[in-house]
Amino acid sequence: MERLPLKSKVLNENQRIAEELRERYRNSGTLCLNLISSPGSGKTALLERTLASLDPSTRVAVLTGDLQTDNDARRLARFGFPVQQITTGGTCHLDGRMIEKHLAVWDLDEIDLLFVENVGNLVCPSSYDLGEASKIVLLSVTEGEDKPLKYPSIFFKSDLFVLTKIDLLPYVPFDADVAEANARRIHPEIEIVRASATAPGGMEAWLEWLRARTAAFKERAAVAGSVM
Amino acid sequence: MERLPLKSKVLNENQRIAEELRERYRNSGTLCLNLISSPGSGKTALLERTLASLDPSTRVAVLTGDLQTDNDARRLARFGFPVQQITTGGTCHLDGRMIEKHLAVWDLDEIDLLFVENVGNLVCPSSYDLGEASKIVLLSVTEGEDKPLKYPSIFFKSDLFVLTKIDLLPYVPFDADVAEANARRIHPEIEIVRASATAPGGMEAWLEWLRARTAAFKERAAVAGSVM
Numbered sequence: 001m002e003r004l005p006l007k008s009k010v011l012n013e014n015q016r017i018a019e020e021l022r023e024r025y026r027n028s029g030t031l032c033l034n035l036i037s038s039p040g041s042g043k044t045a046l047l048e049r050t051l052a053s054l055d056p057s058t059r060v061a062v063l064t065g066d067l068q069t070d071n072d073a074r075r076l077a078r079f080g081f082p083v084q085q086i087t088t089g090g091t092c093h094l095d096g097r098m099i100e101k102h103l104a105v106w107d108l109d110e111i112d113l114l115f116v117e118n119v120g121n122l123v124c125p126s127s128y129d130l131g132e133a134s135k136i137v138l139l140s141v142t143e144g145e146d147k148p149l150k151y152p153s154i155f156f157k158s159d160l161f162v163l164t165k166i167d168l169l170p171y172v173p174f175d176a177d178v179a180e181a182n183a184r185r186i187h188p189e190i191e192i193v194r195a196s197a198t199a200p201g202g203m204e205a206w207l208e209w210l211r212a213r214t215a216a217f218k219e220r221a222a223v224a225g226s227v228m
Numbered sequence: 229m230e231r232l233p234l235k236s237k238v239l240n241e242n243q244r245i246a247e248e249l250r251e252r253y254r255n256s257g258t259l260c261l262n263l264i265s266s267p268g269s270g271k272t273a274l275l276e277r278t279l280a281s282l283d284p285s286t287r288v289a290v291l292t293g294d295l296q297t298d299n300d301a302r303r304l305a306r307f308g309f310p311v312q313q314i315t316t317g318g319t320c321h322l323d324g325r326m327i328e329k330h331l332a333v334w335d336l337d338e339i340d341l342l343f344v345e346n347v348g349n350l351v352c353p354s355s356y357d358l359g360e361a362s363k364i365v366l367l368s369v370t371e372g373e374d375k376p377l378k379y380p381s382i383f384f385k386s387d388l389f390v391l392t393k394i395d396l397l398p399y400v401p402f403d404a405d406v407a408e409a410n411a412r413r414i415h416p417e418i419e420i421v422r423a424s425a426t427a428p429g430g431m432e433a434w435l436e437w438l439r440a441r442t443a444a445f446k447e448r449a450a451v452a453g454s455v456m
Contacts, residue, residue, distance in 0.1 A: 006234050038266040039266045039372075040370060040371025040372050066378045067351065067379055067381075068380055069378050071374050071378065090355075092349075092351035092352050119351070120266065120378070121349060121350070121351055121352075123318075123349055123352070140268070140370060142268060142368060142396070143268025144268050147267055150267070150296055150297050150299065151295055151296075151348075153318060167399075168396070168399055171396055172396070
């Protein structure tokens, strides 16, 4: 079969661009987080509530991917921060080249935090490094506890697992502890937070993770700077 | 870019196998239905309830795809009908070759109705013809009304759209009429049924569609047979 060598070639080329992006993020002090989930797990809703909670002086930007429509960019632009839609046509994931192209119109030195909302797909985006500091996988409580076992790659590669829509737990046959134990069978060190974009206080654990991740990133950048 | 020619080659090879499968289904009088949705939209639950409702003499079989685990095959095998798991490893869709390989252990002449439950993915499976008579797309009410616009290909190619988990409508900000109108913007002739695998009567519209589809298939096969 000729598929594997070509797939390797595409992934190698993507990896080269991803390393360049990672270097640029390091130089500009930009924390890039790559959000991945099935369609409809709540990536955009989580980002909406996150942007709404941030001080207007926060230097945050969002790239949001979809096959078609700019619905998500329009939803996210309402909060006043820079947002761009990446429309992939038929492509089932974002790749480094798409990120590079869209970053060309921004000055990364002006961005401390960059959210990349990937195409809704629990499979393909896990293969494409975008130079991000962390991948974050979202799974909603309506989706079934065994998803980490069925889609192990993305849970293995993510630093954080956000269990979303926990306000719906009373209405669905979903055991959050089992889902989290399944994620830890795939990736024992994965961090986990539970979130709801609609319930009071439902964003706290996620926002606390985000604050800690941002602080750790800044500290590491300062140490790296002082030894250079 | 060298990606497109190779992708075409892979798809052409798949198309060749799909046509062979279609011919075999025609000869054996097997109605093959290819179920496609995001992870967690309820494909397996719909099939569980469907199998539970069928007379034990029904000649039905199921092929169910996942990246990893045989959880779904074990769930579906409880109803006494032949079921096989297709584990794709990392591959994000089922292809004709996988179907062909798994059908080798069954006698298609003994199967009137074959359900293929695709890998949970709203993007890639839409590109791979499996020789099915109809593609069926599922979307749950927890996923957002704009999904048909964001993932148009699968809605364009499906004969039926099953809106699932309608028992959750009171708890989610989802307008079923808007979702259905969006699907019809992409594919004006698409048939639509609403379903719930948990609410009383929630399977009726789907089972009625299935009965009508099966009857139409048999009638067409009889007419084709009489003119040969």
